Amino acid sequence: MNLREKYGIPANAVVTIAGTVGVGKSTMTKALAEALQFRTSFEKVDTNPYLDKFYEDFEKWSFHLQVYFLAERFKEQKRIFEYGGGFIQDRSIYEDTGIFAKMHYDKGTMNPTDYETYTNLFDAMVMTPYFPHPDLLVYLEGPVDDIIGRIQERGRAMEQQTPHAYWYEMHERYENWINNFNACPVLRLNINDYDLMANPEQVEGIVERIAYMMEQTLHLRK
Numbered sequence: 113m114n115l116r117e118k119y120g121i122p123a124n125a126v127v128t129i130a131g132t133v134g135v136g137k138s139t140m141t142k143a144l145a146e147a148l149q150f151r152t153s154f155e156k157v158d159t160n161p162y163l164d165k166f167y168e169d170f171e172k173w174s175f176h177l178q179v180y181f182l183a184e185r186f187k188e189q190k191r192i193f194e195y196g197g198g199f200i201q202d203r204s205i206y207e208d209t210g211i212f213a214k215m216h217y218d219k220g221t222m223n224p225t226d227y228e229t230y231t232n233l234f235d236a237m238v239m240t241p242y243f244p245h246p247d248l249l250v251y252l253e254g255p256v257d258d259i260i261g262r263i264q265e266r267g268r269a270m271e272q273q274t275p276h277a278y279w280y281e282m283h284e285r286y287e288n289w290i291n292n293f294n295a296c297p298v299l300r301l302n303i304n305d306y307d308l309m310a311n312p313e314q315v316e317g318i319v320e321r322i323a324y325m326m327e328q329t330l331h332l333r334k
């Protein structure tokens with residue numbers, strides 16, 4: 113019996129992992145997918161044709177990058193829908209608009225017309241049958257300096273060269289964003305409370321909390 117069966121998590125569940133850059137989403141996605149025998153939906157960073165350019169010149173590439181991410185995430189959403197669920201998704205589509213696009217618009221590195229075009233496109237795309245909300249959003253949080261340390265260690269040059277002020281601002285925005293998020297149920301996990309790299313067996317406790325949360329929200333919906 114795998115952990116999904118042990119804790120009664122539906123085989124068609126969709127769990128999305130959210131949190132700031134470097135917090136540990138991909139690591140969590142892999143661990144949960146293995147534990148639950150679910151498929152994964154990852155952000156593809158290495159093949160993204162805009163990401164490097166974006167970090168070099170936010171103003172020039174913000175719009176291109178957001179449209180690219182939106183298309184990629186929508187394709188993934190469609191794939192999840194076609195398989196009938198059973199997925200762990202690395203980053204939610206809500207963060208693209210609620211964190212990244214908004215942050216660059218507010219900072220003046222995405223112009224107002226582009227921002228309006230992007231948000232119109234986003235609203236039109238997510239309001240389709242291909243866009244069921246996830247059953248649960250697992251939100252990873254932790255001290256910003258620890259997270260910056262992980263970004264430095266991971267070694268993506270474009271992120272290492274980005275001023276720390278960018279990560280501080282993003283971290284603060286994430287806090288505000290999650291406190292107001294209500295598109296689906298949320299399970300908050302602090303990165304100081306588990307370490308899946310040193311102690312992979314801790315995934316079971318996380319699965320248990322996911323199952324409990326899902327059961328509670330199903331009861332509430334009945």
Ligand SMILES: Nc1ncnc2c1ncn2[C@@H]1O[C@H](COP(=O)(O)OP(=O)(O)O)[C@@H](O)[C@H]1O
Nearest residue numbers: 132133134135136137138139262266307308309
């Ligand atoms: N528990 C942990 N302790 C230390 N480093 C970690 C831990 N979990 C993840 N990392 C490392 O932190 C970096 C960022 O993790 P990752 O899962 O890629 O984050 P994200 O997908 O949120 O950007 C990676 O180099 C990863 O190996």
Ligand SMILES: Nc1ncnc2c1ncn2[C@H]1C[C@H](O)[C@@H](COP(=O)(O)O)O1
Nearest residue numbers: 132133134155157178181208212213271
């Ligand atoms: N919507 C986005 N806008 C700008 N940058 C983004 C967006 N989504 C992801 N990113 C960046 C942030 C990181 O540099 C990489 C991958 O993110 P990660 O949190 O490490 O999975 O893409």
